[in-house]
Amino acid sequence: MSNLETSIATTGHEAPATKGGSVAGYIDDRLASSNFTKRLLDKVFPDHWSFMLGEIALYSFIILLLSGTYLTLWFNPSMTEVIYNGSYTPLKGIKMSEAYSSTLHISFDVRGGLLMRQIHHWAALFFVAAVSVHLLRVFFTGAFRKPREINWVIGTLLLVLAILEGFAGYSLPDDLLSGTGLRIAEGIVQAIPLLGTYVAMFLFGGEFPGTDFIPRLYSIHILLIPGILLGLVTVHLIMVFYQKHTQFPGPGRTESNVVGFRLFPIYMAKAGGFFFVVFGITTLIAALVTINPVWLYGPYTPSQVTAGSQPDWYIGWLDGAVRLTPNWETNILGHTISWNLLIPALVIPGIMFTALGLYPWIEAWATGDKREHHLLDRPRNVPTRTGLGVMSLVFYMILVISGGNDIIAVAFNLSINQITWTLRILLFVLPPLSFVLTKRACLGLQRRDNDKLLHGYETGQILRLPSGEFLEIHEPITDAEKAVILAKQDFAPLALESGEDANGVRNPKAAKSAARARLSAWFYSDTIPVPTDEELQHAAEHAAHELHEAQAQAKQIEGSSH
Amino acid sequence: MNELEHHSGDPYGAKDGKDLVSGITVFPMEEHVMRRADIDPKAATRAERQVATMFTLAILSVFAFVVSYVKIPNTKMIDVPILGAANANHVAIGLFFGLAILLIGVGAIHWAKKLMPDVEVIQERHALTSNDTEREAVASSFQRGKAESGFAERKLIRRTLLGAMALFPIPLIVMLRDLGPMPGTRLRETIWDKGIHLVTDVTYNKIKASDIPIGGLVNAVPENLLKIEEEDGNLNERGKASIILVRMDPAEIVSQQGEAWDYQGILAFSKICTHVGCPISLYQQRTHHLLCPCHQSTFDLSNSGNVVFGPAARRMPQLAITVDSEGYLIAQSGFKEPIGPSFWERG
Numbered sequence: 001m002s003n004l005e006t007s008i009a010t011t012g013h014e015a016p017a018t019k020g021g022s023v024a025g026y027i028d029d030r031l032a033s034s035n036f037t038k039r040l041l042d043k044v045f046p047d048h049w050s051f052m053l054g055e056i057a058l059y060s061f062i063i064l065l066l067s068g069t070y071l072t073l074w075f076n077p078s079m080t081e082v083i084y085n086g087s088y089t090p091l092k093g094i095k096m097s098e099a100y101s102s103t104l105h106i107s108f109d110v111r112g113g114l115l116m117r118q119i120h121h122w123a124a125l126f127f128v129a130a131v132s133v134h135l136l137r138v139f140f141t142g143a144f145r146k147p148r149e150i151n152w153v154i155g156t157l158l159l160v161l162a163i164l165e166g167f168a169g170y171s172l173p174d175d176l177l178s179g180t181g182l183r184i185a186e187g188i189v190q191a192i193p194l195l196g197t198y199v200a201m202f203l204f205g206g207e208f209p210g211t212d213f214i215p216r217l218y219s220i221h222i223l224l225i226p227g228i229l230l231g232l233v234t235v236h237l238i239m240v241f242y243q244k245h246t247q248f249p250g251p252g253r254t255e256s257n258v259v260g261f262r263l264f265p266i267y268m269a270k271a272g273g274f275f276f277v278v279f280g281i282t283t284l285i286a287a288l289v290t291i292n293p294v295w296l297y298g299p300y301t302p303s304q305v306t307a308g309s310q311p312d313w314y315i316g317w318l319d320g321a322v323r324l325t326p327n328w329e330t331n332i333l334g335h336t337i338s339w340n341l342l343i344p345a346l347v348i349p350g351i352m353f354t355a356l357g358l359y360p361w362i363e364a365w366a367t368g369d370k371r372e373h374h375l376l377d378r379p380r381n382v383p384t385r386t387g388l389g390v391m392s393l394v395f396y397m398i399l400v401i402s403g404g405n406d407i408i409a410v411a412f413n414l415s416i417n418q419i420t421w422t423l424r425i426l427l428f429v430l431p432p433l434s435f436v437l438t439k440r441a442c443l444g445l446q447r448r449d450n451d452k453l454l455h456g457y458e459t460g461q462i463l464r465l466p467s468g469e470f471l472e473i474h475e476p477i478t479d480a481e482k483a484v485i486l487a488k489q490d491f492a493p494l495a496l497e498s499g500e501d502a503n504g505v506r507n508p509k510a511a512k513s514a515a516r517a518r519l520s521a522w523f524y525s526d527t528i529p530v531p532t533d534e535e536l537q538h539a540a541e542h543a544a545h546e547l548h549e550a551q552a553q554a555k556q557i558e559g560s561s562h
Numbered sequence: 563m564n565e566l567e568h569h570s571g572d573p574y575g576a577k578d579g580k581d582l583v584s585g586i587t588v589f590p591m592e593e594h595v596m597r598r599a600d601i602d603p604k605a606a607t608r609a610e611r612q613v614a615t616m617f618t619l620a621i622l623s624v625f626a627f628v629v630s631y632v633k634i635p636n637t638k639m640i641d642v643p644i645l646g647a648a649n650a651n652h653v654a655i656g657l658f659f660g661l662a663i664l665l666i667g668v669g670a671i672h673w674a675k676k677l678m679p680d681v682e683v684i685q686e687r688h689a690l691t692s693n694d695t696e697r698e699a700v701a702s703s704f705q706r707g708k709a710e711s712g713f714a715e716r717k718l719i720r721r722t723l724l725g726a727m728a729l730f731p732i733p734l735i736v737m738l739r740d741l742g743p744m745p746g747t748r749l750r751e752t753i754w755d756k757g758i759h760l761v762t763d764v765t766y767n768k769i770k771a772s773d774i775p776i777g778g779l780v781n782a783v784p785e786n787l788l789k790i791e792e793e794d795g796n797l798n799e800r801g802k803a804s805i806i807l808v809r810m811d812p813a814e815i816v817s818q819q820g821e822a823w824d825y826q827g828i829l830a831f832s833k834i835c836t837h838v839g840c841p842i843s844l845y846q847q848r849t850h851h852l853l854c855p856c857h858q859s860t861f862d863l864s865n866s867g868n869v870v871f872g873p874a875a876r877r878m879p880q881l882a883i884t885v886d887s888e889g890y891l892i893a894q895s896g897f898k899e900p901i902g903p904s905f906w907e908r909g
Contacts, residue, residue: 044685081795087637111636114649115656147690180840184856187838187903188747189896197745197905205742207749207798208839212742244687252591255583256575258685259591266678268701274672280664287656288645302801303763303781303833305841307855321871322838323857329875334909340873341838341903374687375584406858416858417871483589 001168045261047248050137055271057130059278060123061233066220067120069168074110076102077172077218079211085430088295096299099174099214103294118286125168125291126282128162128314135159136476139359139389142377143246146370149360151239154232156357161229163314168221170292170312174214174422177292179300180309183208184322191341209302248376249487250478256372259276308406320402321348324424352392365516366523368494380449384523398427439526446528449485453478453531454539471550476543488530494520573684591682599676607614610674613901615667623662630654634652745907750900752784754881760830760891761786761806768890771825777847780807784893802901803843804833805881807891808863810850816865820898823877825891830881831867832901835859837874852878876904 028034045051075158078098084091086101088108106113135155138144144152167185171178186208190196205212233395244258253259261267297306311319319343328339343402363385364370379386401408410418456474463471477485497513532541575581576588598605630651638650692700706755713720759768761779766788782805790799812827823829831852833841840856850864859872867878879901884893900908 042685044683047682079796110637111631111651112655114652115659118656135608146770169830182854183840190905191901193906195906197749200905201743201745201748202741206796208801210742211796211799226623243690249586251589252574252682252684254574254576254581254588255587256581256687258687260681260685260866261680262683266674269674271677273667273674276663276667276670280660280662280665280667283656283660283663286641287653287660288648290648291646302797302839303706303783303804303841303857305843307844309855319857325873327837327859327869327873327875328905331909335906336904336908337906338875338904340875353642373584374689375586406855413652416853417860420858441619479589480592483587486589489584489586 001325024488031055036110041228041262041264043241043263044258044260045245045263046253046258047509048248050141051245052274052484053137055274056156056278057127057134059275060127060130060234061229062275063279063282064120064127065226065230067116067302068114068226069158071120072112073107074102074106074113074223075172077215079174079209079214080551083273091298092297094299096212097174099172100294100299103175103179105175105195105294115283118291118379119168121291122286122289123210123282124166125312125314126278128159128166131155131159131162132314136393137388140377140386141248141249142373142382142385144360145373146364147372147463148239148246151236152245152360153357154236154239156353158229158232158236160353161232165225165229166312168217169226170315171217172221173254173292173294174298174300175294176300176304176306177294177309178300179209179264180305181311181315182213183302184319188322188341190343191338192346193335193337202323208299232439244374246374246376249378249484251483253373253483258374308410310407313400317396318345318349318398318403320399320405320423321345322400323405324399324420326424335365343522365525365550366494366519367491368516368520369491378484378488380442380445382465383439383446383526386442387435388453390438391431394434395427395431395541397431398423402427443528444524446488449488450528450531453485453536456543463554465553466556473547473550474543476540486530490527490529491524493517493524501533563571563871564884575686587629591684597676597680606677609672613669613673613677616665618667620662620669623658623665626660627662630658642812657730680845745905749902749908752897752901753786753790753799754784754803754893754896755898756893756895757886758893759886759894760805760807761785761787769807770889771828771885771891772889774807774809774828776811778807778809779845779847781805781843782807782891801839802834804828806833806842806845806852807883808845808850812862814850814864816862818867819877819880820882823880823894824884825885828883828891829863830883830891830893831861831863832879832881832897834902835874836869836878836901837872837875837903842878 017174019419024034024037028037032189053338076098080098081095082101083106084093084094084096084101086109087106088104091104103117106117108114137154138152151503167181171182171185174186179406186204189200192199200208203213203216205216245260247253247258247260248261254520261270298304310316322341325340325344326342330337330339379389402420405416405419405423408414409419448502456476461473463473465471494517497507567669574588574590574832579588581588599607599609609867611798615707629759634651636649636651636652640650640653686764708714760782761768761784762891763783766783766785767780768785769780770871783800784803787799793795807821807827808829812824815824815827815829818824818829833843835842835854835856837854837857837859837893840854842854842861844851844855845851845863846853850862851870852861852867854860854864854872857873860870861867861872861874861878863878864868867880869875879897879899883891884894886892
């Protein structure tokens with residue numbers, strides 16, 4: 001090696017000792033990335049099973065990108081009619097679109113094609129499910145609070161897009177079931193006041209079904225929505241990373257630290273391994289459990305339908321809402337307003353997703369809480385929020401069940417009319433009821449927590465005193481348990497701004513303040529205070545005393561019996 | 563203001579046992595409990611072997627996958643217990659591919675849990691707010707740029723720019739115009755017309771009135787449908803012109819949408835639901851009810867096709883029919899009202 005080469009190779013830095021070091025050096029020479037990389041490798045994430053829900057969503061999304069790319073190699077998004085001549089004999093010689101025929105080709109003539117189709121479909125079902133359950137976790141633990149409101153909104157957008165993307169993919173094979181779904185979607189679009197028929201004509205290139213829609217939907221499904229999803233997922237993750245993950249209360253956990261394990265090597269192995277677990281399980285399910293057997297449904301034709309038509313689960317609530325809404329329609333001045341479609345398909349989803357997206361600000365307005373939160377709430381400690389969450393979930397579940405009212409009718413041999421009416425009533429009765437019950441249950445749990453703090457837990461050891469009295473021995477709970485229970489914070493409702501100031505001038509903000517104070521009082525109604533340090537100390541002394549007394553008595557009994 | 567500036571000394575960023583930010587009581591971390599592999603080298607070796615076994619099985623699964631892919635014919639069917647008949651190639655490659663992936667994951671997690679350190683680490687959060695000086699610096703940079711641009715003072719520039727920016731997306735929207743035709747009267751018209759024969763759906767045979775028994779149901783389309791579909795290259799007309807024929811005892815007909823629109827108790831109704839357009843197929847002979855499988859709208863065909871239950875707001879349009887000289891069913895005219903779901907202009 002000449003002197004010149006040596007001097008170039010070592011410019012500025014010592015030659016690294018390891019291979020990894022030389023790679024890092026090569027990159028750092030170009031990006032000055034060492035500082036970032038170190039922080040990345042050392043970054044600590046807290047550990048909890050519920051933090052894996054978002055991971056499942058992310059991994060399902062990656063599986064969807066991989067399997068979807070594979071499918072595009074064979075799928076032909078065309079509505080041109082062809083005569084099927086593949087190896088699935090029951091449909092041989094039947095007229096169908098190229099989209100459907102290429103789906104059959106993937107399913108029967110491409111080795112591994114059916115596997116990839118089923119991986120793609122199962123992963124889509126898991127994706128929306130994981131996003132939804134992840135959302136519930138974030139909601140019930142208050143992880144959406146400041147400073148994470150923006151990420152909550154991104155998450156809400158991701159959910160909406162995931163549902164749309166799922167529906168688009170479900171519609172592409174152009175089988176009888178998916179075509180029926182599109183027909184329903186087109187009927188709903190037609191119901192939009194003023195613009196409905198125009199939007200429908202433009203979307204479908206004329207009347208339904210036309211020949212333009214599948215190719216158009218294809219580019220939306222494989223490019224537009226996944227592109228937006230990918231961008232939003234990236235921002236979502238960067239924000240989680242930058243703001244650091246929230247953690248559950250426990251010993252050593254505070255608002256200003258993160259307790260857990262480092263990214264490298266623990267989460268590299270655990271989270272990286274978990275991707276393979278999710279992928280592996282999805283693949284095994286796809287190998288063994290048939291999903292969306294389009295060959296059984298036949299090609300789409302607008303004059304046929306299968307009884308018991310069901311959409312994928314995440315569309316079920318919309319379908320259920322459409323089924324439950326009574327047949328309201330208004331005709332004024334030669335124009336038709338189809339309330340029977342506008343309410344379930346546009347108004348209800350609009351309200352639901354707007355309320356969902358805005359919830360962090362609604363709650364902050366009610367609580368007046370402007371502080372940062374990195375310690376998660378236990379759901380019981382915020383009864384009103386938990387009640388609202390369960391209420392919304394019950395509302396949603398009734399809609400999902402309504403989407404299967406015909407299946408219920410057939411399975412239990414009941415009248416479809418009675419089921420529909422029952423569900424209509426339950427939709428308004430059960431959610432408020434579940435709010436009240438959930439809130440009561442939360443308050444009950446809080447009281448039990450306070451009991452545990454003040455009186456310890458019941459050991460199950462019963463002592464009979466000479467006087468005949470029975471006594472159960474209570475033992476104090478562990479510090480770990482105390483740390484969890486004592487993480488609850490007391491809040492007071494916002495005070496009402498006075499209607500007049502000191503000089504008797506009317507305060508213009510008073511009305512708004514009164515509304516806010518009422519909301520705040522409602523949000524914090526029935527608060528159960530955390531025991532104060534004095535109460536805890538007093539209780540500890542009392543418990544020690546009681547235990548001592550009991551032990552003394554026990555000794556006495558032992559002594560006298562000998 | 564930085565809420566999270568730490569007092570040095572306390573490992574939890576707390577003071578006097580209280581969290582600085584929230585004021586909650588801070589308890590010290592629990593003592594770390596050693597795992598067997600931490601103390602016993604044998605246990606550690608065992609764990610190492612378990613992990614390596616999983617990775618080895620993953621490798622073997624890939625080989626098994628390749629062999630299955632090549633050797634098992636794609637036409638062979640096997641019986642999978644519980645799940646029923648399945649394509650052998652599909653099941654085999656799916657299982658081996660799935661195992662190859664899953665075992666990597668399980669192995670990696672097992673490795674992390676048994677052999678990598680499980681002592682929890684405390685890391686401080688950094689403040690998510692900049693300090694006041696930095697915030698003021700941003701504000702002053704913005705003010706400087708605003709002043710330099712003259713955006714506030716030069717009203718003419720500002721207003722014309724806003725106007726131009728507001729209008730420039732218009733071409734993008736206008737260019738969507740050719741996505742489809744204007745609605746026109748399309749949604750009101752079908753290819754049914756006076757004298758057109760009713761033919762059976764799928765087989766396209768003319769229908770003799772005498773061939774339909776009482777209680778019978780026939781799916782039908784206009785005889786010119788096939789030719790029009792070939793010319794248009796789409797299924798649009800089928801989506802509007804499909805009808806169902808039912809025959810009932812004329813005495814059971816309570817009302818019709820027009821006088822003598824039936825032929826000896828044979829009634830023709832649109833097949834397209836007036837709710838969102840599903841083709842209706844469930845007919846109950848005894849009650850003459852027609853039920854939509856999509857959203858359960860129910861129509862009474864013996865009573866003008868009126869809605870008796872469900873979300874549909876409009877009755878099912880009836881097609882007036884009669885017979886030609888040879889006794890084949892024909893339309894008396896086209897539909898008198900638009901078929902299918904409602905729309906704004908329908909009235």
